[in-house]
Amino acid sequence: MKSTFFSRKAEQNYEAAETIGGGAFDEDGFIRARFDLNPADVSKRELQKGQGSLTLIQFSDANGAFLVCKTIKNKGNESELAFMKELMNVSASVKRSFQIQWPFPEVYHVEERGAESDIYLQYVEGVSNRRIAEVMQLARPLAIAIHELSLVLPSVCRRDGQSLPRRGRVGSRFLSDVEALLPGTGDRLRALSEFQRNLPHSLCHNDIFWPNLGVGLLDKKPRFTFIDFGMLGTNVVGAELHHFARRSMKSARDDEFFRRVCRKFASLTRIDEQLITMNAYLYAAMRLMAFEKSKASEASFDDVLDLCLAASQRFDKFCK
Numbered sequence: 001m002k003s004t005f006f007s008r009k010a011e012q013n014y015e016a017a018e019t020i021g022g023g024a025f026d027e028d029g030f031i032r033a034r035f036d037l038n039p040a041d042v043s044k045r046e047l048q049k050g051q052g053s054l055t056l057i058q059f060s061d062a063n064g065a066f067l068v069c070k071t072i073k074n075k076g077n078e079s080e081l082a083f084m085k086e087l088m089n090v091s092a093s094v095k096r097s098f099q100i101q102w103p104f105p106e107v108y109h110v111e112e113r114g115a116e117s118d119i120y121l122q123y124v125e126g127v128s129n130r131r132i133a134e135v136m137q138l139a140r141p142l143a144i145a146i147h148e149l150s151l152v153l154p155s156v157c158r159r160d161g162q163s164l165p166r167r168g169r170v171g172s173r174f175l176s177d178v179e180a181l182l183p184g185t186g187d188r189l190r191a192l193s194e195f196q197r198n199l200p201h202s203l204c205h206n207d208i209f210w211p212n213l214g215v216g217l218l219d220k221k222p223r224f225t226f227i228d229f230g231m232l233g234t235n236v237v238g239a240e241l242h243h244f245a246r247r248s249m250k251s252a253r254d255d256e257f258f259r260r261v262c263r264k265f266a267s268l269t270r271i272d273e274q275l276i277t278m279n280a281y282l283y284a285a286m287r288l289m290a291f292e293k294s295k296a297s298e299a300s301f302d303d304v305l306d307l308c309l310a311a312s313q314r315f316d317k318f319c320k
Contacts, residue, residue: 025111030120034108037061050211052077052230054116058123065123067108072230074117079164080230084110084119086156094155100148101218103226104156124214124225136253138215138222139260145224146208146240146261147268153203157232165233167206168283170196177289182305189308192282192315199236199275206231209243237269238262238279245280246288249306278314281307 028039042061049056052072059067074081088107095102105122157164170193179186205212205226214225241261248258262280266273285307292301 025109025113025118030109031059031067035066050228050230052080052228065125068121068123070119070121071116072119074112074115077117077230079232081110081112081117081119083157083229083232084121086158090156097155098148098152100152101223103145103149103152103224105214105225105227124227125216126211126214126227135257136260139257140264141222142213142224143261143264144268145222145226146205147265149205149226150202150237150240153205153232157203164203166235167204167231167233168196168235168239168279168286170282170286174286174289177293178285178304178308181301182308185305185308185312188312188315189282192278192311195315196236196279196282199279200269200271201234201236204233204235204240205229206233206235206240207243208240235283236279237271238265238276239283241265241276241280242284242287245277245310246284246303246307249303249310272318274314274318278311278318281311281314285311 031037031039031042042059045058045060047056047058047068049070054071054073055069056071057069058065059069072080084107087104088110105124107119107121109118109120111118111120170189175186175189175193178189207228207230208226212226212228214227216223216225241258244254244258244261248255258277258280262273262276266276269276285304288307289301289304292304
């Protein structure tokens, strides 16, 4: 029996008189054919969208939510769009070949229309209101799920001639920005960056965090579904945990959760735990630096520096 693990965040009402996309796609006919539902009995609500979405619409009937339409711009989201198409067409034999729970939502239809695309996929209840006791139970199974995801992703991403973006590469601009904020750190981070280049890389989601996770119970065990693949690309092993690394700076409880995830993930990948945490801290610093610089207000970069220092400390410990 499947049930939810966490409570759901409230949504806003959405009024839509026209079919999403407004083109030739017959949305009502799609709902009738795919779900055997009368469109008149289906309501729509707008969900809080991520940075890569133009809109995110939830479809519900009397039994609850069952469908989401995510609208994205085609330019700049080529990898996500190609991945959704592959996920829609993946064969049942590929799904059966993995002795794990299939970690992706079902994609029902991709409607390309000019500069934008509508992606119709299975509704996955994201994580919102989290109780610490529940979250701590998820550390080990989440680490296992993230590791399994890295094994499944290459089988889905079968693009012809399309290379996936490389995430997590330390750039000269980032190094100079950090050096300006905290003189004397640039050389150490350059050495760390050179060291990283020889570490294993893998295909990653690159944006795993509670809003992008569906968590349910199947046979009394947590089952994870990963959503929002807008940051899909290769990265150094361990960087996938960067959101939890950033949160670890906020409280002792978040730090303990991060340590538990890293400990289990390191045992699964057979990579030293110091390297796993180092990669997570450094990529978290890079993502946070980019976010802070994009804000118009005078923002504090203290967290960026703390993350850089944490990455450097793990590097030093490993090299001793």
